Amino acid sequence: MTGIVFDIDDTLYVRQDMIVAAAEDVLGIKVSDPKEFIDIYYAKSDINMDALESGRIKTRDINGWRYEETFRILELPFKAGDGVLTADRYIELQSHMALSRDMKEVLDAFRNDPAIRLAVLTSGKSSHQWKKVEMLGLLNWFDKDNIIVTGDAGISKPDVRLCRIIEEKLDLSPSDIWMIGDSYKHDITGAVESGWHSVWINRRGIRSPDIKADIEVASDEELIKALKGLIKSC
Numbered sequence: 005m006t007g008i009v010f011d012i013d014d015t016l017y018v019r020q021d022m023i024v025a026a027a028e029d030v031l032g033i034k035v036s037d038p039k040e041f042i043d044i045y046y047a048k049s050d051i052n053m054d055a056l057e058s059g060r061i062k063t064r065d066i067n068g069w070r071y072e073e074t075f076r077i078l079e080l081p082f083k084a085g086d087g088v089l090t091a092d093r094y095i096e097l098q099s100h101m102a103l104s105r106d107m108k109e110v111l112d113a114f115r116n117d118p119a120i121r122l123a124v125l126t127s128g129k130s131s132h133q134w135k136k137v138e139m140l141g142l143l144n145w146f147d148k149d150n151i152i153v154t155g156d157a158g159i160s161k162p163d164v165r166l167c168r169i170i171e172e173k174l175d176l177s178p179s180d181i182w183m184i185g186d187s188y189k190h191d192i193t194g195a196v197e198s199g200w201h202s203v204w205i206n207r208r209g210i211r212s213p214d215i216k217a218d219i220e221v222a223s224d225e226e227l228i229k230a231l232k233g234l235i236k237s238c
């Protein structure tokens with residue numbers, strides 16, 4: 005029996021493109037290096053996660069701040085308030101989010117395999133992450149009880165207690181579980197420390213320190229291939 009645990013953002017669906025597109029729409033410019041934009045935006049995203057999860061800061065305000073910090077560092081033309089407008093535009097774009105056809109196919113195969121148990125472990129505010137669960141139709145593949153949102157749990161990634169909760173829900177040992185995620189810090193370090201296997205989606209080509217994922221992929225095509233490999237090895 006194998007447990008497969010998915011992160012949501014930039015794992016089950018790709019939000020990076022929407023983050024950049026929102027900025028381009030509001031500022032009326034073309035971002036010349038989307039990868040650099042995402043690197044800066046994500047570096048800013050790590051700063052206030054605790055405050056965000058506990059509800060001390062509103063998502064709209066913090067995302068507005070992240071955007072304006074990114075605009076400032078990249079010397080993009082913006083005025084005060086463009087950050088929150090961009091955050092609003094991102095929410096609009098997000099309402100069209102969907103799983104790729106390949107991802108749906110893999111999830112179908114996992115769901116139909118009696119040797120596989122699925123779960124989700126996602127960071128963020130409860131209401132936002134559950135909205136994504138609904139928009140992506142994740143209940144087609146995942147039991148609601150096996151979807152853990154850190155905002156509900158009151159613990160942030162990469163706290164290993166989150167892994168212990170999932171082990172209990174899936175009734176599996178750490179070595180039988182795979183974490184699939186894009187964040188080295190939030191998804192991979194916690195999984196490795198918990199004794200889980202992991203697939204790291206490293207789209208931005210970040211160099212990892214000493215802790216290694218079992219499998220590292222650089223693109224969505226490679227991710228789908230790696231996931232199909234898990235079906236065979238189970």
Ligand SMILES: [Mg+2]
Pocket residue numbers: 011012013014015185186187
């Ligand atoms: Mg993620």
